[in-house]
Amino acid sequence: MGLRATLDFLLYDWLQVEALNGRERFADHSRETFDAVLDTCERIARDKYAPFNRTVDTEEPRFDGEKVILPACTHAARLAYAESGMLSAAQDYAIGGMQLPYTLESAANSFFAAASVSIGSNMLTSGNASALMAHGSAMQKKVFALNEFNGRWAGTMCLSEPQAGSSLSDIATRATLDGEGAQTDALGPRYRLKGNKMWISAGDHELTENIVHLVLAKIPGPDGQPVPGVKGISLFIVPKQLVDSEGALTGERNDVALAGLNHKLGWRGTTNTLLNFGEGKYPVRGAAGAIGYLVGEPGRGLQCMFHMMNEARISIGMAATMLGLAGYYASLDYARNRPQGRPMGAGGKDATQPQVRIIEHADVKRMLLAQKSYGEGALALNLYCARLVDEQHTAGPQAADEARLLLEVLTPIAKSWPSEFCLEANSLAIQIHGGYGYTRDFQVEQYWRDNRLNMIHEGTHGIQAMDLLGRKVLMEKGRGLQLLVARIQASIQAAEAAPLLVVEAGALAAALRQALAATEAAWSTGQPGEALANAVPYMQALGHVVLAWMWLDVARAALRADAALPANAGRLAAARYFFRYELPKIGAWLEVVSRRDMTCALMDEAGF
Helix, strand or coil: CCHHHHHHHHHHHHCCHHHHHHCHHHCCCCHHHHHHHHHHHHHHHHHHHHHHHHHHHHCCCEECCCCEECCHHHHHHHHHHHHCCHHHCCCCHHHCCCCCCHHHHHHHHHHHHHHCCCCCCCHHHHHHHHHHHHHCCHHHHHHHHHHHHCCCCEEEEECCCCCCCCCHHHCCCEEEECCCCCCEECCEEEEEEEEEEEEEECCCCCCCCCEEEEEEEECECCCCCECCCCCCEEEEEEECEEECCCCCEEEEECCEEEEEECCCCCCCCCCEEEEEECCCCCCECCECCEEEEEECCCCCHHHHHHHHHHHHHHHHHHHHHHHHHHHHHHHHHHHHHCECCCCEECCEECCCCCCCEHHHCHHHHHHHHHHHHHHHHHHHHHHHHHHHHHHHHHCCHHHHHHHHHHHHHHHHHHHHHHHHHHHHHHHHHHHHHHHHHHCCCCCHHHHHHHHHHHHCCCCCHHHHHHHHHHHHCCHHHHHHHHHHHHHHHHHHHHHCCCHHHHHHHHHHHHHHHHHHHHHHHHCCCCCHHHHCCCHHHHHHHHHHHHHHHHHHHHHHHHHHHHCCCHHHHHHHHHHHHHHHHHHHHHHHHHHHHHCCCCCCCCCCHHHC
């Protein structure tokens, strides 16, 4: 059973995604149109992406002094993707979109991540354009967003800086009005930007005729000095090539210069850059600084950018999931075909007997079940989050608001849990291959290298954990956490009616009580330093509770469909594995959270 069969089950049997077609926005769609989109993306991924995954890993981007050079296969893959219409799949018909449910868009894009994640990193372009559709002016939408959605231009997001990393309040990039007065043209208030941005994915390339950078920068306050903290941060459109109000290139290069390429452990096919804005390498219109156009209101840059970042975080979770599943499929195939060792009989091993395939060994089955439980469970979580996006935009007011709040709580988990545990799945895939897995003759070592970035990508593990325990479970007086608890309890109650799931339902109920007690204990003193000292163990534990919930619900769907089918029997086995081998781990994690253990926080650096 491969990825397509798993997607079909999760979409149609579990999430009942066809029901969305009863809503006005999706009324033109059917199971047939959904399947056609999945078929198209599966074919493009198989033909244009998968054969070149090793190519883009070994032929890294290089700078010849004028432009970034990428393999021809990258150009062909991106063109095929853009021509498929997937960049605007969930957008309105009026702007050339398909008005697909985001759930379908997310599922269809999973094929590209599984085939070659570093070729298939188009998420920033669609995320960039979506942020502009939400916060940009009518002209900015027309000129920039629509030309990204149609594939003509690419997009980035430029947050981090060499000296600040993830600490956005410390960014040093500055934006000042262009000229002595407020210079405004059809594209919006015009500013000049100066500063440096680091770790910019797809920051420079020749795949498109233009690159639209979304840049965070600080505007000086009334006293001419930068406003401290995040309140002074604004968002700007800074195109690589300047354009007019009709979206035509003016022939002027903006002062955005490639300062260097970062050489990464994985994701080597995606250009990753250090960009200098306004350093004077490309003087423009007789003044210093890169030209940028303000998006939204001054000082509200983070709110605008987080629209894009939340979408990117769910996409990172999906990328991590697909890499985990790619390794699982590879190690499953290897285990089915690699003969080694002999079965253990009553008198030990009989050397006269023929060798068995390694999949017949219990420990190899353990490693395969672990990978399956991590990968397919994470896929269920990411698709569930995508379904919440559709609820947020197309359901009635109450359901939409609940979906919004539930998504706030789940997003740090949907990004970080797959990033950690699907990386572990990749490690197990290497282990199953033995020494061969540690060589470049097999792709499992590349899957591990590619996946290692995702615990850092779009907000590190520690940042996501502090966001979860420090903000998300507390927001709106804890209503988001209460919604999550109510949904989990509803699944538990439904599972208790199925004799085969009674034990698992009870185990999840007990785990949920543990997690809630730990949440309360962490904040019992009201001291953030104590509560957040063990935020990562908290996120690991709550993530395991959420994944157990996913598996309990998926198991119910498997029983409804037909438990005797091999695929559904496999799902039930993966659910049992997760409940018996994984869920019990939360006790140790929650113990340090509940005691507000300060071992790590109080460690004197001299002792290291």
